């Protein structure tokens with residue numbers, strides 16, 4: 326992909342990722358946040374965090390299944406947007422739900438399991454965001470960096486539990502998100518097993534002539 330095409334693509338992704346915030350701002354300005362605006366804003370930001378997380382995780386399975394690798398160049402941008410949405414989602418909880426009442430927040434984290442796993446998910450996203458720069462990839466080395474960034478799958482599982490545990494009975498969207506995540510994880514796992522088997526076959530093939 327040419328440099329110009331890459332810049333254009335990234336600009337489109339920037340606009341698309343900022344769109345949910347623009348729509349939220351518009352709905353706030355026109356008084357269209359429903360009967361419980363705080364809950365509406367929290368849930369809106371939570372939903373977009375999860376969608377962006379799923380999109381980030383989907384890029385490698387897309388390459389594995391269809392051999393299309395250019396979307397991988399968007400992984401860092403999408404991941405950082407997912408992190409930014411998660412921070413906004415968390416800020417509403419700190420500022421509006423608890424207004425810096427630390428005792429209340431700690432009690433909430435300990436008492437409610439969906440808050441506990443949400444907090445864990447956000448915490449695990451921090452090292453991924455911090456190490457997302459090229460300089461950090463060089464500093465850590467490719468293999469260690471890739472190992473660290475597999476944490477995004479753990480974050481996905483925690484986010485799925487967060488949503489499943491907080492949702493009221495009868496909602497199907499938490500199950501849809503969990504199913505999409507399971508499918509993406511399944512593809513990654515299948516690919517990892519396939520590669521390991523191929524590597525073993527190559528190693529054996531390399532040894533055989535020596536044995537002969």
Ligand code: HEM
Nearest residue numbers: 367368371372374375411415418443444446447484488491
């Ligand atoms: C990667 C991190 C996170 C993701 C992906 C995420 C995702 C979500 C989603 C999808 C929802 C439900 C939206 C809906 O009902 O339509 C939600 C709601 C919520 N989340 Fe998170 N969340 C994350 C982190 C956190 C953290 C760190 C906190 C606070 C410590 C938090 C607190 C809440 C609260 C209070 C709700 C609203 C629950 C209610 O409606 O009563 N989330 N989140």
